[in-house]
Amino acid sequence: MAPPRWLRWLLGGLLLLAVGTALFYRDRVDPAAVEAWIQGTGGLAPLLFLTLYTIGAVLFLPGSVLTLAGGALFGPVLGTIVNLAGATIGATLAFLIARYLASDWAAEHTGGRLERLKQGVESEGWRFVAFTRLVPIFPYNLLNYALGLTRIPLLSYVIATLVCMAPGAVAYTYLGYVGREAATGAEDLIRKGLLGLALLALAAFLPRLVARLRQRSMLEVDEIHQRLEAGDDLLVVDVRTPEEFTGPLGHIPGAVNLPVDELPRRLDELSGATDRPVALLCKADRRSAKAADLLARNGFSDVHMVRGGMTAWNEADLPIERVSSSAATEGKGQ
Template sequence: MPCPEAPTSAPPPPDASPDAAPGRPAWQRLWPIGLILAVLALAYALGLHRLLSFEALAAHRASLGGFVAAQPLAAALAYLAAYVAVVAFSLPGGAVMTLAGGFLFGPWLGAGLAVAGATIGACLLFLAARHALAEVLERRAGPLLGRVREELRRGGFWYLLSLRLLPVVPFWLVNLAPALAGMALSPYAAATFLGIIPATVVYAGIGAGLGQVFEAGGRPDLSVVFSPGILLPLLGLAALSLLGAWWRRRQQPG
C-alpha cells in the first residue's frame, strides 16, 4: 500500500521574495512624526510660538529673573526641559532660548544649559525621524543613498561637525538629514554637542548683556555671529573638520 505523499507548502506569491520581511504598519512607524506635527499645530493654534520671541522675553524678564533668583535649580531644569521641547518639536525660537539662557543664568551656565538642551532635543528628533522613515528609505535605497550611507559610516562625525559649526545651515535640516541618510546616533550626538558650542557661547554672551538692551528699549544685534571675527574662525574649524573626514577616509582601506 503506497504511503500518502507529504503535504507540500503553498508556493509563495509571485511578488514575494524569500528574504523579504514584512514591514511595520504605517501607524507604528509614523506616530513620532505625527506627534511632532500635532504639537506644532497645537502650539501655533494656542499662540505659544509668540512666547519664543525677544518681545516676550523683554515683557517677562522680571518674573523670569525672580524665578531664577528664588529657585535656581528648578529654573535651570525648567529651562533645560523647555529647550529640549523647542528643538525636538522644531519650534521656532532656538536663538531666543539661547539669549534667554545667557540673560537668566549668565554666559557660561546659560551656554552649557543651551548646548545640553539643544543636543538632547536634536537626538530625540533624530530618533523620531529614523523610527518613522529609515526603514522605508533602507528598503528603497538606490546606489546614491547607498554611497551616502557608506560615507556617513566612514566619516559622518566630521561631516556633521563641519555643518554644525556653520550658523548659516538651518538647525532643523541638519537634525533630520543624517537620520534619513542612515547615520548612527553616537557620532551624531557627539558632533552635535561639539559643533554647536562656539555659536551658542556667542549667543549666550549676547544674552548676558540684555539687561542694558532692555533698559535702552532696543534689540540685540544677532548679526555679530556673521562678523568676520567670529564667522571666519568658524569657517576655519569647519574646514579642519572636513580635513579630518578626508584623512579618515584615506586611512581606511577600500
C-alpha cells in the same frame, strides 16, 4: 525589531501636529511673561528652562532665540551650561525620533545620487556632524531629524553635537546676557566670528566629502562575477593581508592583493587604473571602505566596494583561487 507601520504613522502624525501647533502659536507667546514665570520657580528655573529648550528643539522652535533667552535668564556661565545641555538633549531626542520612525523607510527608498550622498555622510560619521554644527547655514532643527535617517552612530552624533555647538552656545548666551539692545554690533561680530570658524571647517572637511561622493554604491558579488565572466575591464583589488588572500576563503581569480595598510605607499602600482572601474573587497566590507576613501581622494574616478567581500563571495559558491599572492599581483595597474 522595527516598530509596526501603523505605530510609526500614528507617532509621526502626532509629531507633525505638535510641530504645527508650536509654529502656529509661536508668535502669540509673550517672551517677557515666560521669562517671569521661569524666574518665579526659583531653584527649579534652570531645569525648567532646559526642559523647555529640549521640547523646543523637537518642535522646531528657533535655537538661537532660546539660547539668547537662556543667557538673559541665567548669565554667561550657567546660561551656557543650560543652553548647551538643552540643545544637545533636544538634538539627540529629535535624532532618535527620526531614526525610530523613518530610518528604515529612508534606507529602502533612497537611490541614485541621494543614496551616494547618504553613504558619503555615513562614511564621514562624526566629521560630518561636526562640520554641520560649525557651519551656521545648516538649520539646527531640520539637521537633527535629517541625521537621524542615517546610520551615524548615536554616541558619535552626541559627542560631535555637544563639542561643536559649544562655540555658538557661548557666543549667543553672552549676547543674551548683555542684552540685544546693548549689543547690536556684537551680534554682527559674533556672526562673522562663527562664519570664520565655519570656513576653516569647510576647508578641512569638503575635500573628504567630495571624495566620498565620487565613490559609487556597493556592488553585489553576483554582479562582480558576471562582469568578470563577460570580460569587463574591471580591476578587482583585494585589500586583505597576504595570509588572508591565500587562506581558507581564497580570493577572486585575477584579483590584485594590496593590503589596506600598505595601500598608501603602493598607489603607484595602480597608476594605470585611475580611469578603470575598480572593485575593492576584504573579508566583509569594512577595510574596503577605507581603501575606497583613499583611492577616491587620489583621483580614481570609478571606485566600487563589494558588498559582503569574500565572505559573501564564498556564500554564493562562486569560483575562488588559493595561489600565492605574488603570482596574483602580476600585472598590477595594467
